[in-house]
Amino acid sequence: MTEPFSSTPVLSYRDLLEGSPDPLLMIDSGGAIRFFNAAAERLFGHRREWLLGRHYRTLLPGRLQGRSEGQWDVFGGDPRMRQANAGLELFGLRRDGTEFPMEVNLAPVTASLNNVVATVRDVSERKRSDAALREALSLVSATLESTADGILVVTADGKIAGANERFANMWGISKDLLNSHDDSKVMAFVLDQLTDQEAFAAKVQDLYADPGAESLDLLHFRDGRTFERYSRPQRVAESIVGRVWSFRDITARTQAQDQARTALAELARQAEELKLLAFRDHLTGLANRALFRDRLEYALASSDRRGIHVLLLDLDDFKEVNDVLGHQAGDEMLIEVGRRLLPCVGPGDTVARLGGDEFVILLTSTPDPAPVAARLVDALNVPFILHGRDLRPGVSVGLISADDVLHAPDLMRRADIAMYEAKAAGKNRCLRFHPDMMTALLARTDLETGLRTAVEHGEITVHYQPVVDAASASVTQVEALVRWERPDGLTPPSDFIPAAEASGLINAIGQEVLTQTCAQLQPWLLKDGNRAVAVNVSAVQLREPGYARTVLETLSAAGIQGSQLILEVTESVFLDPAPHITAQLTLLRGEGIRVALDDFGTGYSSLGRLQEVPVDILKIDRSFVSVIHTGEEDLPILASMAVMAHHLGHRITAEGVETPEQARHLLRLGCHSLQGYLFSHPVPPAELPAAILGATERIKDLGITL
Numbered sequence: 268m269t270e271p272f273s274s275t276p277v278l279s280y281r282d283l284l285e286g287s288p289d290p291l292l293m294i295d296s297g298g299a300i301r302f303f304n305a306a307a308e309r310l311f312g313h314r315r316e317w318l319l320g321r322h323y324r325t326l327l328p329g330r331l332q333g334r335s336e337g338q339w340d341v342f343g344g345d346p347r348m349r350q351a352n353a354g355l356e357l358f359g360l361r362r363d364g365t366e367f368p369m370e371v372n373l374a375p376v377t378a379s380l381n382n383v384v385a386t387v388r389d390v391s392e393r394k395r396s397d398a399a400l401r402e403a404l405s406l407v408s409a410t411l412e413s414t415a416d417g418i419l420v421v422t423a424d425g426k427i428a429g430a431n432e433r434f435a436n437m438w439g440i441s442k443d444l445l446n447s448h449d450d451s452k453v454m455a456f457v458l459d460q461l462t463d464q465e466a467f468a469a470k471v472q473d474l475y476a477d478p479g480a481e482s483l484d485l486l487h488f489r490d491g492r493t494f495e496r497y498s499r500p501q502r503v504a505e506s507i508v509g510r511v512w513s514f515r516d517i518t519a520r521t522q523a524q525d526q527a528r529t530a531l532a533e534l535a536r537q538a539e540e541l542k543l544l545a546f547r548d549h550l551t552g553l554a555n556r557a558l559f560r561d562r563l564e565y566a567l568a569s570s571d572r573r574g575i576h577v578l579l580l581d582l583d584d585f586k587e588v589n590d591v592l593g594h595q596a597g598d599e600m601l602i603e604v605g606r607r608l609l610p611c612v613g614p615g616d617t618v619a620r621l622g623g624d625e626f627v628i629l630l631t632s633t634p635d636p637a638p639v640a641a642r643l644v645d646a647l648n649v650p651f652i653l654h655g656r657d658l659r660p661g662v663s664v665g666l667i668s669a670d671d672v673l674h675a676p677d678l679m680r681r682a683d684i685a686m687y688e689a690k691a692a693g694k695n696r697c698l699r700f701h702p703d704m705m706t707a708l709l710a711r712t713d714l715e716t717g718l719r720t721a722v723e724h725g726e727i728t729v730h731y732q733p734v735v736d737a738a739s740a741s742v743t744q745v746e747a748l749v750r751w752e753r754p755d756g757l758t759p760p761s762d763f764i765p766a767a768e769a770s771g772l773i774n775a776i777g778q779e780v781l782t783q784t785c786a787q788l789q790p791w792l793l794k795d796g797n798r799a800v801a802v803n804v805s806a807v808q809l810r811e812p813g814y815a816r817t818v819l820e821t822l823s824a825a826g827i828q829g830s831q832l833i834l835e836v837t838e839s840v841f842l843d844p845a846p847h848i849t850a851q852l853t854l855l856r857g858e859g860i861r862v863a864l865d866d867f868g869t870g871y872s873s874l875g876r877l878q879e880v881p882v883d884i885l886k887i888d889r890s891f892v893s894v895i896h897t898g899e900e901d902l903p904i905l906a907s908m909a910v911m912a913h914h915l916g917h918r919i920t921a922e923g924v925e926t927p928e929q930a931r932h933l934l935r936l937g938c939h940s941l942q943g944y945l946f947s948h949p950v951p952p953a954e955l956p957a958a959i960l961g962a963t964e965r966i967k968d969l970g971i972t973l
Contacts, residue, residue: 296381312362417514462487478507493521548620551605559619563675575669576636578628579682583661583694585624607646640697661695730949733962734942740966742959746801747784773805785825787952801833806840815851829859841880885912889923898928909936
C-alpha cells in the first residue's frame with residue numbers, strides 16, 4: 268500500500284482540501300486513493316485510515332468493479348484525457364452497502380499531473396426532484412390531454428405557447444397550423460367558424476388590455492355548436508407570463524336546456540289552456556258554470572249591489588232542433604246563440620253557458636235590466652238559418668235582482684223559478700221573479716211529494732159518474748174519475764194530474780184507478796155484458812211498452828170482458844212521436860176494448876186527423892155544450908162535428924150536460940150518450956147505485972129520448 272501524503276507538495280493541499288464542504292478524493296495514476304476528506308467520510312461512511320491507499324473502485328458498486336472501459340476507467344491513461352471526464356454521473360457505494368447517484372468532477376493536480384482531485388456530489392435529491400418533476404410534467408400533460416376541455420396557452424405578447432390535442436380537435440385546427448405558431452392564421456381560422464366574430468375579437472383585446480382579468484362567455488358557431496370560453500391569467504410566482512384559454516363544448520347541454528325551456532313553455536301553455544278549459548265552455552267559448560259562479564260571488568261581495576242582476580235563459584223547444592236536424596245543428600245553434608248574446612250586454616258583464624240550451628247572464632252595473640232582457644229576447648227571435656231551414660226557437664228568461672241578503676245560490680234558484688214561470692206563461696218572454704212564484708213552487712213541490720206516497724197510503728180513490736144511453740133511456744156506462752183524498756181534504760184531478768204526468772207518477776196512479784175500478788164495479792158489470800166503464804189514460808202511461816199487457820192482465824184477473832172497458836184519451840196521445848202508442852191502442856181494440864177521444868174539438872187538428880186515429884167514440888167537449896142555452900141556436904161547428912162522426916161510424920157522447928135544453932139539442936144532433944150534472948155528479952162507489960137510479964129517473968121524468 269502506498270503511504271499517504273508522504274511528500275511536502277501533497278501536504279500543502281491538506282488544509283485546503285480538508286476544509287472543503289464537498290467530498291474530495293485525491294487519486295493517483297494507479298487509481299489508489301491518496302486523500303479522503305471528512306465530507307467524503309460522511310458521504311461514503313468509510314474511515315479514511317481504512318480507505319487510504321485502496322483503489323477507487325472500492326467506492327463503486329460491485330456490478331461496476333472490474334470494468335476498465337468507457338466511463339468507468341476514468342482515472343487511468345493519459346491525464347489530459349481525465350480533464351474531459353468532468354461532470355460524470357456514476358453510482359457510489361456506501362459502507363452499509365447502499366448505492367446512491369453521484370456526480371464526479373475531476374481536476375488534475377498541477378504539481379503532479381499524475382494525480383487528480385475528484386469532487387463527489389450526492390445527487391440523490393436532485394434525481395428525486397427531477398423524477399418528481401418529470402412525473403409532475405407527465406401528469407400535467409396527461410391531465411391536459413385527458414380533459415374534456417380544449418386548452419390553449421398564450422404568452423403575454425399574444426404568441427401561442429402550447430395547446431392540448433382536445434383544443435385542436437374542437438376547433439378542427441391541424442397540427443401543422445398549430446405548430447407553425449402563426450398566430451394570425453390561427454386567429455383567422457378560429458374567427459371564420461363563429462357567428463359573431465367581432466365580439467370574439469373584442470373580448471380577446473379587452474383581456475390582453477387587462478392581463479389580470481378573468482372572463483366566462485359563450486361562443487356560437489355557424490354549424491350550431493356552442494362553446495363555453497373561460498380565460499384566466501397564467502402566473503409564475505407573482506408575475507403574469509401569459510393567459511390560459513379553456514374551451515368546453517356545451518352544445519348538448521345547451522340543446523338540452525333549450526329543449527327543457529321549450530318543454531316548460533309548452534307545459535305552461537298547456538296549463539294555461541287547461542285553466543282556460545276549466546273556466547270556459549268548450550262549445551261556445553263563453554264562461555262556464557264555474558267561472559260564472561266565481562264572478563257572481565265576487566260581485567256580491569261588493570257593498571253596493573244595486574246594479575247586480577241575473578238573467579237565466581233557456582231556449583224554447585230546443586229539443587225539436589236536435590230531434591229534427593241532429594245534434595250538430597243543435598251545436599251550431601248554441602254557438603250562434605252565444606254570439607248573439609254577447610253584444611246585448613256591457614264589457615263588464617258576463618255571458619255564460621251552464622249546459623245544454625241553458626245560458627245565464629250577470630249584469631254588474633245596470634240600473635234597469637229590463638231593456639237588456641228585451642234586447643236578449645229580440646236578438647234570439649231573429650231567424651236561425653240552419654241546414655237550409657228557417658228556425659225561430661224563442662227564449663224564456665227569468666230575471667232576479669240582487670238585494671242585501673240573497674247569496675249566489677239563492678239568486679240562481681229564483682232566476683230558475685222565474686224562467687220556468689216564463690215558459691209556463693207561454694214562452695219567448697222574460698219574467699221577473701216575484702215571491703208568489705216561490706209560494707207556487709213550494710205548493711207544487713209539496714203536491715209532488717205527497718203524490719209519491721199517495722198510492723201506498725191509500726189516498727187515491729175513484730168516483731163514478733153515470734153516462735145515460737139515449738136509445739134505452741138507461742145507464743149502461745159509468746166513467747171512473749180519480750180523486751186524491753189527502754188528510755187536509757179532497758184534491759181535484761185538475762190540481763194534481765199535470766204534476767203526476769210531469770213526474771211519471773201517473774203510471775202508478777192510473778194502474779191503481781184501473782185496479783180499484785175493476786174490483787168495485789165487477790158485480791155491476793158481470794150482471795149485464797152491455798154495461799161498460801170508461802177510464803182516463805194519459806200519454807205518459809201509453810209510452811210504457813208493457814201498458815197494454817198490464818191492462819189485459821188486470822181485466823182477466825177480475826173476470827171482466829174487454830168490451831166492457833173504454834179507454835178515454837186526448838188528442839195529444841196521437842201527436843206523441845212514440846210509435847208504439849198507436850200500436851198498443853190497436854192491440855187493445857183487437858181485444859174488444861173501445862177507445863174514446865176525450866175533449867173532442869179542442870185539439871189542433873181533430874177534424875183533419877179524425878179518420879186516421881184508432882178510436883171508437885167521440886166525446887164532445889163541454890165547451891161546445893155550454894153554448895146551448897135555448898136549444899134553438901144555430902151551431903154549425905157542433906152540427907158539423909156530429910155529421911162527421913156519424914159518417915165515420917163513431918158513437919158520440921156529449922159531456923157537461925147541465926140543462927134539459929142542452930140534452931134535447933144534443934139528441935137532435937144524433938148524440939148516442941149524455942153525461943153531466945143534469946143526471947148526476949161523480950159519486951163514491953157506495954153512492955153509485957143511487958146515482959144510477961136517479962139518472963134513470965131523471966131521463967124518464969124529462970122524457971128525453973131519441
